[in-house]
Amino acid sequence: MDLQGFGHLLLSGAWVTVKLALTSLAFGLLFGLIGAAAKLSKFRFARILGTLYTTLVRGIPELLLVLSIYFGGSMLLMWLASFFGYTDYIEISAFAAGVAALSIAFGAYATEVFRAALIELPKGQWESAYALGMTGPQTFFRIILPQVWRLALPGLGNLFQVLLKDTALVSVVGLDELMRQAYVASGSTKEPFTFYMAAAFIYLGLTAIATASTMLMERASNPVSRGSRA
Amino acid sequence: MNWDWSVILKYLPRLLEGTWLTLELVAISGLIGIALAVPLALMRVSTSPWVRAFPFAYIFFFRGTPLLVQIFLIYYGASQFEAVKQSVFWEILRQPYWCAIIAFSMNTAAYSAELIRGAIQAIPRGEIEAAEALGMSRPLQVRRIVLPRAFGIVLPAYGNELILMLKGSSLASTITLLDLTGMARTIIARTYTPLEIFLAAGVIYLLISGVFIGCFRLLEKRLNRYQHYRHQVPTELTKIDPRLQD
Numbered sequence: 273m274d275l276q277g278f279g280h281l282l283l284s285g286a287w288v289t290v291k292l293a294l295t296s297l298a299f300g301l302l303f304g305l306i307g308a309a310a311k312l313s314k315f316r317f318a319r320i321l322g323t324l325y326t327t328l329v330r331g332i333p334e335l336l337l338v339l340s341i342y343f344g345g346s347m348l349l350m351w352l353a354s355f356f357g358y359t360d361y362i363e364i365s366a367f368a369a370g371v372a373a374l375s376i377a378f379g380a381y382a383t384e385v386f387r388a389a390l391i392e393l394p395k396g397q398w399e400s401a402y403a404l405g406m407t408g409p410q411t412f413f414r415i416i417l418p419q420v421w422r423l424a425l426p427g428l429g430n431l432f433q434v435l436l437k438d439t440a441l442v443s444v445v446g447l448d449e450l451m452r453q454a455y456v457a458s459g460s461t462k463e464p465f466t467f468y469m470a471a472a473f474i475y476l477g478l479t480a481i482a483t484a485s486t487m488l489m490e491r492a493s494n495p496v497s498r499g500s501r502a
Numbered sequence: 503m504n505w506d507w508s509v510i511l512k513y514l515p516r517l518l519e520g521t522w523l524t525l526e527l528v529a530i531s532g533l534i535g536i537a538l539a540v541p542l543a544l545m546r547v548s549t550s551p552w553v554r555a556f557p558f559a560y561i562f563f564f565r566g567t568p569l570l571v572q573i574f575l576i577y578y579g580a581s582q583f584e585a586v587k588q589s590v591f592w593e594i595l596r597q598p599y600w601c602a603i604i605a606f607s608m609n610t611a612a613y614s615a616e617l618i619r620g621a622i623q624a625i626p627r628g629e630i631e632a633a634e635a636l637g638m639s640r641p642l643q644v645r646r647i648v649l650p651r652a653f654g655i656v657l658p659a660y661g662n663e664l665i666l667m668l669k670g671s672s673l674a675s676t677i678t679l680l681d682l683t684g685m686a687r688t689i690i691a692r693t694y695t696p697l698e699i700f701l702a703a704g705v706i707y708l709l710i711s712g713v714f715i716g717c718f719r720l721l722e723k724r725l726n727r728y729q730h731y732r733h734q735v736p737t738e739l740t741k742i743d744p745r746l747q748d
Binding site for chain 1: 562563566567568569570571572574575578579580581582583665668669670671672673675676683686687690696697700701703704707708711712740741742743744745747748
């Protein structure tokens, strides 16, 4: 495959893609945990909010989310800022809009994965921590989360792959990630097939790395598999 | 910010036009996708590694790359080759409409094939053994036992896959098609009311997925009635794609 000197451009795009994916993952996991906590909350209002979040986001195209946050977000922010007497133009960067849209979408699916994992965990885990005199947050971070993490990992790994592929959507609002660079390169060389194929292979490489890391993390989080082969 | 409801009302007919194209894309690609997915899934569960190799590579490529890359590969990529431009296929490949349908069909075929494979492997062994004991030939087993059973198992998950495809169809707007998203973008370019119009488009997408879910529940109820219908996506299938979980 002859990339005519555009290889470094694709690689720099791939780097932006990786940064975008990892940043969105961090926020997305947070949204997922909050969402799951809301859905399993004893407060009806929190449950309603959680359900509203997952139903709405899972039914709306990610592209529409990216576009509305990029184009609508600055309007919304300017409107909010006007209450504080700030009237200058506010622009949201394509990267920030991308992170917002992708982490909201990831969070909605992650909510369901975390929720399923939390339900699967025996109630006795909470009760014994309580019996030992642990506080709520202590129980959650020391007892529950490490175990939920193990149960949720396979699902989250899959969702991260989806997230990695969805980063391509942010090229539509002009972020210089992999897809956008392939577009630029194919525009100046008139060889679109070559460059989109190259981009496709880079995405395949990234998803392969993601799969391998998930498998390693799964093994590390499971004490049984770390021991002798049973 | 001045919120303008009237702009939604004014452009609703145009948005509905876009909705129609979206539904058309999903329906046509969905049908072609299923037609491709069944043979792919059957090849995927074959005992011969040679037969398994092709669907494996196909599914790996289409599930491992973004749908946007696939669309651009077909729509922009095809024009790189003189041979394609001279051939009879050019009449189809130069139209964004058909390029979108080809890309969506091939994409959903990969995802559905993987689901059908999961469903085939989730059929209890005893049912296949019973068919063998009755002296059914392999093709007859597939036709009477394996496929009907697999469809029953896959149905709840496939309904959710169809919603993922509905969402994916919004990418048609990137190759100039005026589907629901494309239409919304065109209207916004004229009126500069992104929040109002995107909200309207989002609500329409939600309504469509709501209708899809309802239809699939009814279909499931009918197809799985013999096992005291209860809606559930089998864990074998949510393992393949956690987004299919309810």
